[in-house]
Amino acid sequence: MSDLPHNKLFFNLLSLASGPAAKDNMINDFSASISQIYGVDKVEIKEADDESALEIIRHISGTRKPYVDNNLSEYSLFSSLISYNDKGYRSYAAVPIMNDGKIISIVEMLSKTENKFTEEATEAIANAATLFGLVISYKSERQRSAKLAEYFDAVFNDNNPQMLVTFSGVIAKANKAAMNEFHMFQNAKIDEILGINYEQLAQYVGRGQSTIPIRVDGSTLTYAIIAEKAGNSLTYLSLKNNTEISLLKAAKESIEKSDYAVIVFTDLNYNISAATSNCETMLGYREDMLIGKNIADLVQEKKRKEFEMVLFSKSTQQIKGRTELTSLTGYPINMRFYVSGMPQGFALLFVNSDAEKYVEGLKDSLQDFLNNASELVIKTDEAGRITYCNMAAESMLRFSISDLIGKEIKLIYKDPSIIDRDIGYARSSSKPDNTYVDLLKKDGTIVPGTQSTRLFRDSDGNIEFVIVIKELLTKRIMEMYEQDLLKNAKEMKDMKNMSDLKSQFIYNISHELKTPLTNINGFSKLLYSGDFGELNEDQKQYIKTIADEANRLMLIIQQVLDASKLEASKVKLDMKEVDMNMFKDNPSIVSLREAAAEKGLTLDWKVDYNVPAITADPNRLIQIFVNLIGNSIKFTSKGGITVHIFKASNRKIQCDVKDTGIGINEEDRRKLFKKFYQVQKGLVKQDGAGTGLGLSITKELIRLHGGDISIKSEVGKGSTFSVTLPIKPRRKKRQQ
Ligand code: ADP
Secondary structure, three states: OOOOOHHHHHHHHHHHHHHOOOHHHHHHHHHHHOHHHHHHHHEEEEOOOOHHHHHHHHHHHHHHOOEEEEEOOOOOOHHHEEEEEEEOOEEEEEEEEEEEEEEEEEEEEEEEOOOOOOHHEEEEEHHHHHHHHHHHHOOOHHHHHHHHHHHHHHHOOOOOOOEEEEEEOOEEOHHHHHHHHHHOOOOOOOHHHOOOOOOHHHHHHHEEEEEEEEEEOOEOOOOEEEEEEEEEOOOEEEEEHHHHHHHHHHHHHHHHHHOOEEEEEEOOOEEEEEEOHHHHHHHHOHHHOOOOOOOOEEEOOOOOOOHHHHHOOOOOOOOEEEEEOOOOOEEEEEEEEEEEEEEEEEEEEEHHHHHHHHHHHHHHHHHHHHOOOOOEEEEEOOOOEEEEOOHHHHHHHHHOHHHHOOEEEEHEEEEOOHHHHHHHHHHHHOOOOEEEEHHHHHHOOEEEEEEEEEEEEEOOOOOOEEEEEEEEOHHHHHHHHHHHHHHHHHHHHHHHHHHHHHHHHHHHHHHHHHHHHHHHHHHHHHHHHHHOOOOHHHHHHHHHHHHHHHHHHHHHHHHHHHHHHHHHHOOOOOOOOEEEHHHHHHOHHHHHHHHHOOOEEEEEEEOOOOOOEEEOOOHHHHHHHHHHHHHHHHOOOOEEEEEEEOOOOEEEEOOOEEEEEOOOOHHHHHHOOOOOOOOOHHHHHHHHOOOOOOOHHHHHHHOOOOEEEEEEEEEEOOOEEEEEOOOOOOOOHOOO
C-alpha cells in the first residue's frame, strides 16, 4: 500500500479511533473521511437490518466481499441500485463492516461519475472498514490500542519512511522503513530525527510535495516530504529519498572504489558536510577530519585565490577547472574539478590529472575495436580530407588505407553532394543519421550504404568529422516493400480514426440527450401525481403520454449509447459469481412479467437443479434477458414465453428463451444480428419504434462473456433464442 489517499484514510481512522469519541460521532467522521478523501458524492453507513439495503446486505453476507457496480443502469441487479440510477448516480460500492466474522453494518458509497471505484480503492476502504468495525466493537481503551498498533505495522509496510507526529513533536508511530532509515526509537522527538521542530513541520502541511534536507548517517540527504493532517491532533508524514540524491549516493559508492577521484559535499558556504571515504587513501584525510573544514583549505596555498575565483564565478551551471590539492603528507596533487549546485550546497568532484593517462590507454583499445568493425569509419579534417580510415575500407571498397589517407572524401561517393550536405548538417549541430549513399568501389562499381556523420573537436579544438558507413544490399529492396506496407497501414489507421471519432460523437450526443430527458420524465411524473394541482382526465392522459414517450426515447438512447460503447470497445464487464436463480425476482424481469400479463401472456423462469453459479456481469446478463424476453413479448400475441436454463456441458450453461409468436423466416434469421436490421417495419411500429440495435447489442454482450447465441424458429409457430455462457470465462475475455 503506497498510495497517499489510502494511507490518509488509515491515518484519519487511527487518530479517530485513538480518541475517546462516541460511536455516533465516529461513524460520522468515518464517512466524512471517505467522502473527502475519495471525492465520493454520498457515503452512508447502514446497520445490518436496514430495510433499504436489505438485498445488498444479504448478498454481501453471502460473498463476504465488497459489492461494486461501476455502471449503474436500469438493468442493475438490485432494486435499490435501480433507484440510485434514477437519482443520477453512476457508480456504487458497498463494503462490509465486520466484527468477529459477522457483518455489523455496511458502508454505501455513491458517485455521479462512472467507473469511480477502482479495485485498489475498494480494497483499501474494505480494510479500513474492518479496522473500523474492530475499533467500535472494543470496549476497553487498552485492548483497542494494542489492536491498532498491530494494524499499523501490517498496513504501513512499504519502503518509504512514514510516521505520525503529535502536536508536541513526538513521533507517535513510525513504520519499519522509518525506524531503519533514521535509526529511530519509540517516542523519539521529531527535531532529533529530522532536524526540524513541529512548527517548521506544520508549514509543510497540505502543501503537496516539498523538499527538505535531513542528515542521515553523517551525510545530508534531501527528501521529498508530504505532510497531511490526520484527524485533529496528529500529522502524517511520508518521506521519500530524492532520486537525484540517491543517484549521487550511487555515484559516491562507485567513486569510493576508485583511486583516482573523490567527491566532497559542502554546504552553501563551501564548508564540507560529507566526503567519499577514499579521501583517506588518496589525500590522507579521514572523513571526520574533513567535516566542517572549508573546501578552499584543502587547496595548495598558491592556487587558492584562483580556485575561489572559479567557485564564486557562478556564471555557468557547472563550474570546472584545474587545481592542486594538498595531501596530509604535504604533496600537491594535480586535480581537475567539477562543481554541481544542489538545493542545500555543492558537490565537488576531483579527478586526479594522472588519470588522464588511463584515458590515453583506452584510446588504444578503441583503435583495435575500430579496425575490426565491419562498418567503414572515416575521419576527415575540416576541409573534408581523409585523416583516418579503418580496415573496412579494404573489405568494402577495395581501397587500401594508404589509397585514401590525404584524399578528399568526395572520392568515394557516386553523388558527392550528399556528403557535402551531411557535413553541412553536422556543422550546424544536427546529427544526420542513416542517410542513403551510393559508394564507389576502386573498380568503379557501386555499393549501396547508409551513413551517420558527426562533428568532433580534437584536443586542440580543431574541427573534424567522423563518418560511419554501413553497407546495404538487400536492405533497399526491403525498404521499398516497407514503404508500401506503411502506406497501407496509414490508410487503415485513418479509417479506424474516423470510425472511432464517429462512435465518440454518437456516444457524447447520446449522453447529452439523457439529461434533458431525465428532467422531462421527472417533471411529467410530478405533474401526473397531482401534487401541483388536480388535473382533468384529458390532461392526465396527455401527461402520461409525454412520460411514456420520454421513457421510450430514453430506452432508444440507451441502446445507441450501448452500441457505440461496444463499437469503441469501451464496455468493461464487471465479473462476479452469478446464481441464475436470482434473476427471477429481479425488478426488470418482474416488470416484463407484468407487461406479458397485460397482453394475456405467461412468462416462466425455469432453472435446472444442477446449474452451477457462473462468472459473469450480472447487470449485462439482465440486459441480455430483457432484450430477448422483450422481443418475444413484442412479437407474440397468444401463448407465452419460457426461459429455461440448463447445464449444456461441464464448461457451459445454456439459456433458451422460447416464445409462441410470429416466428422468423430463414433469410431474416441470417441477418437478424446485424445492426439496425428490422424484419417488418410495419409490425415493429405498433409496439413502438425499435432501433434494430437490440439483438446486435445482445450478441456483442454475449460474445464479450465468451458465449454465443443462435436461433431456431418456425414462421407462425414461434422462436427460440439459445444463449450459451461459459461457467468460468477464460482469462483474456475477463479483462475486456
Ligand atoms: P429492435 O430493437 O428494433 O427490436 P432487435 O435487434 O431487437 O431490434 O430485433 C430486430 C428484429 O428482429 C425485430 O425488429 C423483429 O423483426 C425481429 N425479432 C426479434 N426477436 C423476435 C422474436 N422473438 N420473434 C419474432 N421476430 C423477432
